[in-house]
Amino acid sequence: MMNQALITIVLHAIKEQYVTEKAFYSTQLGISSQSWDRWKKGEHGLKPDNMQVVAKLFTDYEWMLVQKVCRNADILPEVAEEPVREYHFLKYQIAKKWLKTGIASVKWHSTENPKEDVSVRKSAVTTLRLETNYDFWSYKDILDLRLPSVIRHQIEAKKIDLLEWMSENNPDTIQELKETKK
Template identity: 50%
Template sequence: MKMHEAFVLIVVNAVRERYVSEKAFYTEELGISGQSWTRWKNGERGLKAENLQKIARLFTDYEWMLANKVARNADVLPEVASDPVAEYLRLKVAIASRWIRQENVHVDWKTAAVSKGKFKENVTILRVATTYGHWSYQDIIEIRVVGITHKQIGTKKQALLEWMHDEKAQQKYLEYSKNAFVPESNLEE
């Protein structure tokens, strides 16, 4: 799998996690046609710098770096190339779990923004931020989960770690995230 293909899969998954459809994203956020979106996904055409910035905003800075690393590794590692989205999602949970064990971490829950017809509803976001002792320098990972509330897990480190290491909870998270990526067969222009 080529690096661009893996990167596109990760981006499309991020779009599908947040928006009701790819079309809602590329028409309302990027202001492009379905044909232009498809050409970009197929590596036939680039996007304007401002649209690439909008795609980057689907991720935190740390997630953006991680998505690029996974895409690069898909070029050389068959196990990553076979499912770069699952690799990216698993790494987010594994890294967030390590951060939670540290003292310089802040954890909070938030509800995803909802705008009728544009964003997905009923999504809770676990936001894990680690700091380095310097003002405004922190790394953030956001884990989107559906069907649970922060009250079910809480914000205590032990409860979060138990949830992150619970195989059933992780399977549910991966299934949700993988189900978010359902390729659209009929792109309307």
């Protein structure tokens, strides 16, 4: 039986990054809608190669957080009820801590990739990337926070400080901002 929290978090990540679920499972996993539906219902797993593709929806550090949320969802009913909220809450708490302690570098980037078909990936998703580097080759932790573009413009124009903005907002208010932009 697949972990329902994992399925819920993965579906949310797909919704954030891809135009449709079908765009993801048909182009990235190369599976049928029936296989995808059976996976979503927890009736069967995905092949290891496809689980690696699913994991790439997240940074390595985020994938570790997903695993922790899934484990806690097995134990704590409140996490099982809202695993996406728990996952985003953790990401924001960690991001705030990294920013407060000064251990993270910050970069804005857009997910526009000229190599990928625009009918597959959502275009121009604004992402705030926080990276902590441990001075070991290829070992760094990365958190990607997908934010409304207006926030990027406010922070870049120095109308608001990033740490101040993060302290005043949380994943719920950011989700509300995203939904009002639709």
